[in-house]
Amino acid sequence: MTTPLDAALARVSADIDARFDRLLAVPDDPRADLYHAMRHAAIGGGKRLRPLLLCATADLFGVDRDCSGDVATAVEAIHVYSLIHDDLPAMDDDDLRRGKPTVHKAYDEATAILAGDCLHALAFEVLADPATHPDPFVRAELVFELARASGPGGMAGGQMMDLVAERSRFDLATVTRLQQMKTGALIGVSVEMGAILGRVAPEGRRSLRGYAHDLGLAFQIADDLLDAEGDEAVVGKALRKDAEAGKETFLSLLGVTRAREQCRMLVDQAVQHLHAYGPEADVLRAIARYVVERDR
Amino acid sequence: MTTPLDAALARVSADIDARFDRLLAVPDDPRADLYHAMRHAAIGGGKRLRPLLLCATADLFGVDRDCSGDVATAVEAIHVYSLIHDDLPAMDDDDLRRGKPTVHKAYDEATAILAGDCLHALAFEVLADPATHPDPFVRAELVFELARASGPGGMAGGQMMDLVAERSRFDLATVTRLQQMKTGALIGVSVEMGAILGRVAPEGRRSLRGYAHDLGLAFQIADDLLDAEGDEAVVGKALRKDAEAGKETFLSLLGVTRAREQCRMLVDQAVQHLHAYGPEADVLRAIARYVVERDR
Helix, strand or coil: CCCHHHHHHHHHHHHHHHHHHHHCCCCCCCCHHHHHHHHHHHCCCCCCHHHHHHHHHHHHCCCCHHHHHHHHHHHHHHHHHHHHHHCCCCCCCCCEECCEECHHHHCCHHHHHHHHHHHHHHHHHHHHCCCCCCCHHHHHHHHHHHHHHHCCCCHHHHHHHHHHHCCCCCCHHHHHHHHHHHHHHHHHHHHHHHHHHCCCCHHHHHHHHHHHHHHHHHHHHHHHHHHHHCCHHHHCCCCCHHHHCCCCCHHHHHHHHHHHHHHHHHHHHHHHCCCCCCHHHHHHHHHHHHHHHCCC | CCCHHHHHHHHHHHHHHHHHHHHCCCCCCCCHHHHHHHHHHHCCCCCCHHHHHHHHHHHHCCCCHHHHHHHHHHHHHHHHHHHHHHCCCCCCCCCEECCEECHHHHCCHHHHHHHHHHHHHHHHHHHHCCCCCCCHHHHHHHHHHHHHHHCCCCHHHHHHHHHHHCCCCCCHHHHHHHHHHHHHHHHHHHHHHHHHHCCCCHHHHHHHHHHHHHHHHHHHHHHHHHHHHCCHHHHCCCCCHHHHHCCCCHHHHHHHHHHHHHHHHHHHHHHHCCCCCCHHHHHHHHHHHHHHHCCC
């Protein structure tokens, strides 16, 4: 049965693929492999959770989908660049991603490093492009928030903590902070950027921020559960690497039962943050519930 | 003897160091090494040519040095991130940079990849920060130009062409295009961003663009000459790698005599582009002349 969430995900996925296809048209020169590598990582596959969060939030305020689609592509470009670099031999050393060979396996390490760097730059080029949004204040705010969420105080800082986690014993508070930075920051900024496009002032974004915060943690706990219990063929990447590396995770610290309870509670909390919104927020509610139920 | 250029370079270098010192304050948490790695690469050493170009151009229009200093720090952050990634084993595999061990040697590869990614994000965070410039139009334009100059159509695209150059035979036109992207784009955008801060409309930037274009090519030919004839101890990095890799360069295609002539001619041309400016452009003229004379 196709749920409204399935339909929303399918629509956003097709849209993001089409936008990456235009953005990454392969030039007829020595850079061709660089573009092929970016396309390999960016087009086809991926849950497109962050673009959906951004577009569904922007939809609350009647934002034009052409505009939110561009901005969602920028957020996804940051997510994809981080996956390319994270999969490198010096980092997580993964051969498989979204059911396909990782970029450094399909091409080579140097091309993977540059493909990540290029997607990183393209994200900010798209956001700052007057064709994306006519108001420079909105463009500059989008850039500022995404740069903050993906840099040393956000995603990349969380990845560094994750590297250190392999040789340290982190407690629950530190693991929570690590995960809020590593995955929570980009999930949070996706919702934030949807609200920026909707011209919601910072003080009006509080409930949406609460939603994104709880959703981000629930997502990570669900990821830990999938890592322990999931099917590699369905998930499309190598699993059970955290336990092998002796890393503390929500799962190792809480155990399966409490982790699952905690995940459900966070999802309920996330949904409660949306109480002021009517049926127009049903997609955001469905995303939260999907997080506990997904198998990939 | 201290020339006005020496004084200008020393002033900009000290200023950029101080700004990186504030931007990269080491947090007391598991990310400490990430910040130490960024500081290792960003503080102390480096010619600071791009920041000087940016500030000297902004000076033409009376831009506040506190503002141009922030923007120059962002451009230098992009330059430094590209050096960190370029030095990685999978790329140029260099052990020495600015007379110090490269970041992956002083720390490790994973930290080097993340340190580069973080400086990349920080550059755009600084540019989009309202504290850097009050006008969002200026902030968005700075982001757009820097993202374009550093992405697949600029610096990173040029690095990809450079990788391909090792297994291809490029002609002079292709080598020129490669170098215009790899080093010319960031040199060009430094001048462009100085003009943006000076509120010069795009059509009024033509002569400054001409200056930057010729300067960028002259700089690269001088770099090739230094690579062939320089002293590793003075230059502070491994030399003669292009010839060993069998890469075509300006030098291999033109020979030493014509390369040196071409470099001088480009410097003269660069200076001529500044004919409409008076003594206020003397630092820009001195930078052009310095390019042919430098020994590092």
